[in-house]
Amino acid sequence: MASLLLNVNGDQLEVTAPDHWTLLEVLRYRLGLTGSKQGCDKGDCGACTVQIDGEPQLACLALATLCEGRAITTIEGLMPAHLRAGGKGPDPLQDAFDRCGALQCGFCQPGMLLSAKALLERSPDPSRDEIRHALAGNLCRCTGYTQIFQAVELAAAEAQGRAPTPPAWHPDGNPWMPACSKAPAKGESR
Ligand code: FES
Numbered sequence: 001m002a003s004l005l006l007n008v009n010g011d012q013l014e015v016t017a018p019d020h021w022t023l024l025e026v027l028r029y030r031l032g033l034t035g036s037k038q039g040c041d042k043g044d045c046g047a048c049t050v051q052i053d054g055e056p057q058l059a060c061l062a063l064a065t066l067c068e069g070r071a072i073t074t075i076e077g078l079m080p081a082h083l084r085a086g087g088k089g090p091d092p093l094q095d096a097f098d099r100c101g102a103l104q105c106g107f108c109q110p111g112m113l114l115s116a117k118a119l120l121e122r123s124p125d126p127s128r129d130e131i132r133h134a135l136a137g138n139l140c141r142c143t144g145y146t147q148i149f150q151a152v153e154l155a156a157a158e159a160q161g162r163a164p165t166p167p168a169w170h171p172d173g174n175p176w177m178p179a180c181s182k183a184p185a186k187g188e189s190r
């Protein structure tokens with residue numbers, strides 16, 4: 001057994017776990033932070049992605065004992081960090097995913113959001129190719145990815161106070177921005 005001191009979402013937490021346990025196992029089965037998903041458990045799917053010192057990392061491949069002294073962020077920490085920074089409601093990226101319908105079953109979302117968040121922190125205005133590249137390790141069985149890419153673009157654009165670039169195929173503007181940005185008025189359909 002190892003006695004660990006982990007910094008998770010800004011909290012210093014003491015926990016005891018078998019020496020060989022991964023960070024994902026400690027998060028889920030010792031700390032009750034089940035937002036990080038156990039998908040393949042072998043580094044293929046990205047569902048377990050957390051941030052370690054701001055970088056997206058696969059928690060299923062990270063030995064928990066090697067994570068002492070590092071700043072670990074899980075999906076549970078995203079909104080509290082936003083609130084602590086003076087924001088309101090969910091993190092803007094979470095909000096953009098919600099408004100763009102960028103999820104179905106939601107299993108991939110924690111990892112997807114933490115990978116995308118890390119991208120926006122190092123590259124605030126990423127191209128579609130950069131987004132694709134940053135999210136290449138996060139598999140989604142449901143959405144087909146388009147709304148996910150759009151949500152990241154929406155969050156990036158809004159952070160810079162501009163409207164996101166409309167999809168190239170659309171003749172007169174951005175069909176998803178109105179639906180993403182506001183609730184329909186009474187009697188108006190999406
Ligand atoms: S659970 Fe870690 S990559 Fe799939």
Ligand code: FES
Binds near residue numbers: 108
């Ligand atoms: S929303 Fe179901 S796996 Fe992505």
